[in-house]
Amino acid sequence: MxxxxxxxxxxxxxxxxxxxxxxxxxxxxxxxxxxxxxxxxxxxxxxxxxxxxxxxxxxxxxxxxxxxxxxxxxxxxxxxxxxxxxxxxxxxxxxxxxxxxxxxxxxxxxxxxxxxxxxxxxxxxxxxxxxxxxxxxxxxxxxxxxxxxxxLPDKFHGLSNQEIRYRQRYLDLISNKKSYNIFKNRSNIIMHIRNFMIENNFLEVETPMLQNIPGGANARPFITYHNEINTEMYLRIAPELYLKKLIIGGFERIFEINRNFRNEGVSTRHNPEFTMMEAYIAYSNYEDMMKFTEKLFKSITKLLFQDTIIEYDEYNFDFNQPFYRLTMQDAILKFNPEITLSDLENINKIKNIAKSIGIKIQKNWEIGQIKTEIFEKTVEKKLIQPTFITEYPVEVSPLAKRNNINPDVTDRFELFIAGYEIGNGFSELNDVEDQKNRFLNQIKKSNKKDNKNIFYDQDYIEALKYGLPPTSGLGIGIDRLVMILTNQISIRDVILFPTLRPYKK
CATH class of the missing domain: 2.40.50.140 (Nucleic acid-binding proteins)
Incomplete structure (x- = not known):
């Protein structure tokens, strides 16, 4: 009372x-x-x-x-x-x-x-x-x-209520100098990324945010309606397919700092509206893109901190050192010593392993899909130091080029830091028949619920018929990168106006 x-x-x-x-x-x-x-x-x-x-x-x-x-x-x-x-x-x-x-x-x-x-x-x-x-x-x-x-809140002794800080960011900025500095650093990070790309002979381009078919990632889109042309449209989930059309058109080094929208989870790591940087280099492969990514991160930290060593939570990261590299399979074996290589190659054994750790297996999943689920469940959060995970299965990489030695995996990497996925890149799939079959296979294997989120992009297939040069691509999550570089554990602390549930009075 x-x-x-x-x-x-x-x-x-x-x-x-x-x-x-x-x-x-x-x-x-x-x-x-x-x-x-x-x-x-x-x-x-x-x-x-x-x-x-x-x-x-x-x-x-x-x-x-x-x-x-x-x-x-x-x-x-x-x-x-x-x-x-x-x-x-x-x-x-x-x-x-x-x-x-x-x-x-x-x-x-x-x-x-x-x-x-x-x-x-x-x-x-x-x-x-x-x-x-x-x-x-x-x-x-x-x-x-x-x-x-x-x-002003609390007679200007500070604003500590997180709910108010997110909903009324202006009060947070007035009351908390730390918040202002975080967002100033965010702006500096984006500005440096842009400058770095331009200095490395990239051309900045723009692609549509309203799309007839959402592509470039497997995610539930936001749906809107265009009155004039009397059709449903979708907010962009990724700019990838449009950017690769530009490579087909003759550009060789392009990038876009873009806003994407995915009608999915809200958490300390996810916001439905988020910022990415995507880049493409013609006549290069995913090995080249990994080296380029290391160079970019080193440059950013030097600009912000005049050093390549930063602190995040209880950890130190030295971006002057080569990033660790592990295949997905090797990472699973390293962090799960009870699992053997033969377990990962046997469909019945790998299903039992997945079930034992709480993974609900769908009927149409093959070994590669199950292996990826085990990796995400048991490994991702343990990847603290900057680490490239490579050789993702074809089943979960519909736009990546198959590996020449092992066609069951792709020339793809994901970059993890502090347990967060920060970047994703690969050698782009430029075999039009393989790409067409993968699109069709995705639709065939998807259940009714997922089928609403998977589209066959005939226009992209038509573009591929003119020939996509050997190309590597990279996507970096700007929000998560800012989290690492400003030592924040919630994505809401690095987005000025994060998505929140409607306020209930």
Whole structure:
């Protein structure tokens, strides 16, 4: 009862404060406030600290530097006829000192003192240092640029409620500098990937997000409807087939940083809307693409950390070292010592192994499919250091080229770091008859439920008839990569607006 009573009291306090702020806003409008947008800032808090932090009191006084800065008031100490308040902008915070005698008694008492924490202000003044050595602004002119009608969370002591952080990201960014830095790093990572690709002679291209047939991955699509052409369409689950059509058309090194949509699970590792980078290199194979992937990751970490060694959770990763390599079969044997090679080659034995670890086997599964399920169940989360897993079975790799020595597996790799699948790549299947048969075989083997998600792409088969050069492809999950590089365990912490269930009041 006491918790409920306290919660009700808190809600009443917040409600009353909101009403008070609304009254203040109404009064401001009556006095002529019109949301001014002509304040011009000429510096940020970070620039102020960077340029002038080492100046002493006398040096700053002699320099007589005037600055104009804008931001949100997050703290205030009123001391009679003078006050200190803290202004927060995109880069950090700066202290401001204001005196009644400098800006007028009427403005100080009837305006400034009635403003609230969270209000957005424009400050013009002279830089100085207090007796305690804190770099500050002596305010000569002050104006309110917008009023905050709702109080900041917990009086700006921080926002720790994860549900609120995800649903109201703006409050998270205001309250938590760590969150801002994560998303700034995300932007830097994407920018560097783009720059790296362009520097390596790739051409950035764009492919449709609305598609007549969703292809390039086996996933349940989001379905929409185009009124003008009177047909169902699908949100892109992958750009792969369109990108390979461009290789057929003559491009040799292309990439796309793309948004994909899969109408499936929501978890700490999955978001239905996610970002990928896909790249294709003509006249190369999956071995070349693995080397290229290592080079890309090394470059990213050097840019972000000026080092190739990063920390994630309890682990250290050195991206200057060659990544580990294991075939899928060898990985299963390594992490499951009770399983033998002969077990993996015998359909009855491998079925019994799968059943013993809780895998529900479908009637049409062959050894390769079952082997993959065992790998995903028992191995993936144990692949901590950067590791390429190769030789995926043909059954689970419908777009990858068969291995010349063992046609039951493909020239494909997946990259795992900290138990996450980060990337997927392979030598592209360019045998049109083999590709056609694999598409048809997928449809034949799928059950009625899966059949709605599997399409025969006649247009892609027609494109292949003109000849796809020997090509390697790569897809990197940007969101999971950002998780690793910013040391986050949930994908929701690296997506500004993650997909959430509707809020129930």
């Amino acid at each position: 006491s918790d409920t009573k306290n919660n009700d009291q808190y809600k009443n306090i917040i409600h009353n404060e909101i009403q008070t702020r609304k009254i203040k806003m109404s009064h401001m409008k009556n006095m002529g406030f019109s949301f001014p947008n002509n304040f011009k800032k000429n510096i940020t808090s970070k620039e102020i600290h960077h340029k002038y932090q080492n100046e002493n009191i006398n040096e700053l006084q002699q320099l007589n530097i005037t600055v104009a800065i804008a931001g949100r008031m997050i703290q205030r100490r009123i001391m009679g006829k003078a006050s200190f308040f803290t202004l927060q902008d995109i880069e950090g915070i700066i202290q401001v000192y204001i005196q009644e005698k400098k800006i007028s008694s009427e403005f100080y008492n009837n305006h400034f003192k009635k403003w609230d924490i969270g209000d957005i202000l424009g400050v013009t003044g002279i830089l100085f240092k207090t007796k305690t050595g804190e770099l500050s602004i002596y305010c000569h002119n002050l104006e309110i640029l917008n009023k905050s009608l709702k109080p």
